[in-house]
Amino acid sequence: MKRELNLFDTRKNRQRLLYCFYIALAILLIPDFFIPKHGYFPWESYPNFFAAYGLLACMLLILVARVTRGIVKRKENYYD
Amino acid sequence: MIEGCPPALLFVLGSLLIPCFKGRIRQLYLLAIPLFTLYVIYTIPEGRYWTYHFMNNVLMLGHVDRLSRVFGIVFALISFIAVLFAIQEKNAHHISALIYAGSALGVTFAGDLFTLYLFWEMMAITSTFLILAGHTVAARKAAFRYVLIHLFGGLCLLAGIAVRFYETGTLEVGYIGLKGISSYLIFMGVALNAAVPPLHPWLKDAYPEATPSGTVFLSAFTTKSAVYVMARMFPGAELLIWLGAFMTVFPILYAVFENNLRRVLSYSLINQVGFMLCGVGIGTQLALNGTASHAFCHILYKALLFMSMGSVLHMTGKIRCTDLGGLYKTMPLTCVFCMVGAASISAFPLFSGFVSKSMILSAAGHHNLVAIWFILQFASAGVLHHAGLKVPFYAFFSHDSGIRTKEPPLNMLIAMGITSFFCVFLGVYPEPLYRLLPYPVDYIPYTVTHVMGQLQLLMFFALGFALLLLSGYHPPEMRAIHLDLDWFYRIGGKGFYRLMDISWNGLNGFCERLFVKGFGGWAGRFSQHGFARLTVLFAAPFWALFGYDKEETDRRSEAIFLLYRKSAFPIGLSAAAATGLVVLIFLLN
Numbered sequence: 001m002k003r004e005l006n007l008f009d010t011r012k013n014r015q016r017l018l019y020c021f022y023i024a025l026a027i028l029l030i031p032d033f034f035i036p037k038h039g040y041f042p043w044e045s046y047p048n049f050f051a052a053y054g055l056l057a058c059m060l061l062i063l064v065a066r067v068t069r070g071i072v073k074r075k076e077n078y079y080d
Numbered sequence: 081m082i083e084g085c086p087p088a089l090l091f092v093l094g095s096l097l098i099p100c101f102k103g104r105i106r107q108l109y110l111l112a113i114p115l116f117t118l119y120v121i122y123t124i125p126e127g128r129y130w131t132y133h134f135m136n137n138v139l140m141l142g143h144v145d146r147l148s149r150v151f152g153i154v155f156a157l158i159s160f161i162a163v164l165f166a167i168q169e170k171n172a173h174h175i176s177a178l179i180y181a182g183s184a185l186g187v188t189f190a191g192d193l194f195t196l197y198l199f200w201e202m203m204a205i206t207s208t209f210l211i212l213a214g215h216t217v218a219a220r221k222a223a224f225r226y227v228l229i230h231l232f233g234g235l236c237l238l239a240g241i242a243v244r245f246y247e248t249g250t251l252e253v254g255y256i257g258l259k260g261i262s263s264y265l266i267f268m269g270v271a272l273n274a275a276v277p278p279l280h281p282w283l284k285d286a287y288p289e290a291t292p293s294g295t296v297f298l299s300a301f302t303t304k305s306a307v308y309v310m311a312r313m314f315p316g317a318e319l320l321i322w323l324g325a326f327m328t329v330f331p332i333l334y335a336v337f338e339n340n341l342r343r344v345l346s347y348s349l350i351n352q353v354g355f356m357l358c359g360v361g362i363g364t365q366l367a368l369n370g371t372a373s374h375a376f377c378h379i380l381y382k383a384l385l386f387m388s389m390g391s392v393l394h395m396t397g398k399i400r401c402t403d404l405g406g407l408y409k410t411m412p413l414t415c416v417f418c419m420v421g422a423a424s425i426s427a428f429p430l431f432s433g434f435v436s437k438s439m440i441l442s443a444a445g446h447h448n449l450v451a452i453w454f455i456l457q458f459a460s461a462g463v464l465h466h467a468g469l470k471v472p473f474y475a476f477f478s479h480d481s482g483i484r485t486k487e488p489p490l491n492m493l494i495a496m497g498i499t500s501f502f503c504v505f506l507g508v509y510p511e512p513l514y515r516l517l518p519y520p521v522d523y524i525p526y527t528v529t530h531v532m533g534q535l536q537l538l539m540f541f542a543l544g545f546a547l548l549l550l551s552g553y554h555p556p557e558m559r560a561i562h563l564d565l566d567w568f569y570r571i572g573g574k575g576f577y578r579l580m581d582i583s584w585n586g587l588n589g590f591c592e593r594l595f596v597k598g599f600g601g602w603a604g605r606f607s608q609h610g611f612a613r614l615t616v617l618f619a620a621p622f623w624a625l626f627g628y629d630k631e632e633t634d635r636r637s638e639a640i641f642l643l644y645r646k647s648a649f650p651i652g653l654s655a656a657a658a659t660g661l662v663v664l665i666f667l668l669n
Contacts, residue, residue, distance in 0.1 A: 005409045008477060018546070025543060028536050037529040040445025041453065044529065050536035057461040057537075058544025065336035066555055072563040073337075079561070079570055 086130045086141040091182025095175045118156035140191025147518040151188045151308045154376045158300045165495035166293030176209035177297045184301035192251040193241045204230035210294035219289040226286040237269025256313040274306035281566030288342040292390030300379045307356045316363025327354025328459035335466030337555045348467040359440040365519040370439030377432035381424035384499040388418035391488035401557035406480030415476040417496040424503040426468035432503045435510040435525045461541040612644040
């Protein structure tokens with residue numbers, strides 16, 4: 001019998017994946033201080049502007065979504 | 081030879097012959113229709129073709145220019161892919177799907193508004209069958225709501241066209257612009273198909289109920305043909321910038337907590353159409369190029385995502401986050417295809433979304449639209465959340481749901497493989513796509529600023545997602561429904577029904593009481609006993625005069641009632657009464 005694919009069942013592999021992810025983030029952050037950039041707006045060339053905006057966007061989205069869900073959530077048979 | 085067959089009719093007439101074939105030949109025939117149409121659309125020179133005269137008007141089925149051609153090509157291409165994905169479906173499914181796709185081509189190449197309207201309605205009706213084919217109670221109800229909403233939109237469009245014809249005397253398809261009642265009516269009809277809020281809920285209501293392969297067709301044609309019509313008729317309408325921007329933001333909120341993964345993708349579809357409409361609203365050459373290219377790429381990667389989720393549904397019968405998880409073990413290829421689609425929609429560099437969406441963002445920057453630029457950046461990061469992370473994560477990873485299944489049939493895998501190829505190919509080498517766009521392209525997506533900015537935006541958004549998920553702050557998946565504006569016609573519809581029930585049936589009941597039981601009953605009783613009573617009334621003083629006692633009086637009046645009931649008057653009496661009446665009339669005259 002073929003062995004089952006269970007790449008992400010072990011804790012160790014999941015940890016490794018997270019570390020790879022963090023390293024990738026660091027690689028994205030550091031060179032951004034040195035690369036000259038040309039955007040349409042001045043803030044596009046601030047170092048790591050997009051990283052901050054991305055993180056902020058995620059927090060904001062989840063926060064607003066939690067509030068919205070509290071308002072619009074109903075039981076699954078609401079319309080029946 | 082090519083000029084003899086309009087693309088729309090190739091599909092419509094071609095689909096009618098499907099039942100004539102069987103087995104392998106039927107499959108080849110099904111695939112040949114879109115391939116041949118693709119060849120026709122690709123090779124035909126620009127111009128106006130297939131015109132017919134009808135009631136002092138010219139109907140034109142082939143208005144071919146660069147804008148209609150790029151939409152036509154992607155419609156034919158996705159038809160081929162979707163037919164391949166759906167090849168095991170029954171004949172009826174293929175016929176409605178191909179007529180639906182053909183109608184979308186008809187809308188795209190329509191040179192006059194009447195032809196456009198005709199195909200518009202054909203699209204609404206044939207697509208309804210794809211939802212009905214879901215064969216569940218929910219699908220039947222959703223299809224009913226879907227077709228009603230679309231008929232309403234069609235009527236708005238028809239009214240707009242009629243008023244416009246009255247005002248201008250022409251039916252030509254071209255720039256209209258938002259000015260006057262007719263343009264707003266047409267705009268509303270088209271906006272309904274483009275799922276512009278508040279006219280959007282039909283999409284998230286109906287698409288998740290269709291068959292796994294039906295949704296692939298649905299995701300491509302209705303909204304994108306509406307985007308095409310918007311780009312043709314309302315480029316530069318400022319209203320569209322704001323509507324589009326709003327459209328990119330609010331669906332991602334719903335997508336965050338929605339449980340049904342095909343509904344998550346439906347919300348994400350609305351979000352992506354928002355980007356395109358924003359581009360139409362900005363209306364510059366760069367923006368319209370962005371809209372066309374984004375529609376092209378979006379049709380492919382959205383179909384890919386719907387195909388991967390369709391495969392999951394097809395193989396497991398489940399589509400909710402709460403029921404799925406851990407499928408990468410048994411469906412690794414589907415998982416990879418899904419992630420290609422996810423990367424494309426999230427606009428990762430080297431995937432197709434990146435080369436098209438950035439054009440619209442650049443157009444917003446070029447126009448110095450600061451607020452719009454921030455909203456669109458927020459929305460493009462938000463896309464990563466629901467379509468890029470949530471869909472693959474909850475279906476294929478997350479917790480192990482214990483489901484053990486297999487990869488879908490080979491034709492489905494090949495269809496997803498071809499689409500994945502296009503998603504990566506266009507991302508790496510966008511020139512072939514750029515050459516198809518309506519205006520000359522002077523745009524380089526891969527600049528350092530762009531690539532770094534986009535990567536940072538996406539990766540740090542993903543960091544936020546990971547941190548929130550690990551900390552347990554991320555809204556958990558649960559079986560629930562979330563109210564959207566369809567509440568107004570689902571609950572409002574019930575309320576309207578009840579109101580009509582109470583008011584009209586109440587009026588009915590009142591009238592019954594008044595006329596049937598009241599007046600009618602009185603008239604009935606009068607005609608039964610009235611004359612007898614009058615006679616007794618008339619005779620009673622004489623009986624008193626003759627000195628009859630009560631018993632005798634009762635006996636006589638009963639005899640009179642009996643006489644009337646049997647209509648058995650002595651002839652002499654009747655004759656005397658009649659003569660008396662004649663004499664009376666004569667005297668009164």
